[in-house]
Amino acid sequence: MSEINLQIDGKEVKAEEGMTVLEAAQSAGIFIPTLCHNEVLEPYGGCRLCTVEVEVNGWSKLVVGCLYPVEQGLIVRTRTKMVDKVRKLILEFLLAHSPDSPALLELAQEYGADKDRFEKESSFCLLCGLCVRYCAEVKKKNVIGLIDKGGKREISFIPELAAKECWDCKECFSLCPTSYLQAAYHLTKAIAFPSLPLPVKPVSEGTAKAIK
Ligand code: SF4
Ligand code: FES
Known part of the structure; x- marks a missing residue:
């Protein structure tokens, strides 16, 4: 070289x-x-x-x-x-x-960036793709994908796969530059599989609202 x-x-x-x-x-x-x-x-x-x-x-x-x-x-x-x-x-x-x-x-x-310069978007996701790419490239599981378009584009866990693969993994949580990916996962799980046990640390009401 x-x-x-x-x-x-x-x-x-x-x-x-x-x-x-x-x-x-x-x-x-x-x-x-x-x-x-x-x-x-x-x-x-x-x-x-x-x-x-x-x-x-x-x-x-x-x-x-x-x-x-x-x-x-x-x-x-x-x-x-x-x-x-x-x-x-x-x-x-x-x-x-x-x-x-x-x-x-x-x-x-x-x-010197102003955090209030632009109107707040409905999706928390910065579209960095870290969670999606980590799950696909490193874990080879493809549990997370990007859905929707424009300002609404955001990540989504595939519930059936998430219930099987994410429980023991959760390695993507720490990669996310926002504090909401973990909440998004737990919300997906709670909605798709209400009978599964809650996470050890429940998602706060504020965080759940923030991710919609
Ligand atoms: S959820 Fe977080 S890690 Fe995943 S694409 Fe959005 S900002 Fe990036
Ligand atoms: S485009 Fe280079 S770090 Fe995101």
């Missing part, structure tokens, strides 16, 4: 062919925010929070850091005015779905 030399935020960085800009930055200790990225899963490029600016042959453009491959002599900037503006806007859209997400609120502070 050949070595690639690039520059990130003015720092000379060595990477391997086939690496993404995000991986090269992480290997050099340079932080790029991510939401839908997880190193055990295939690259997805869904949230765009990892947007960075790259310069190729004197031309600058915005690219998705978790998908864009490193190139010899590439110049990457992770905090330009435009990059920060894009991230702020993305965060404001995401906060309309999940205004209490700790991961989003922390980033909102960094980028």
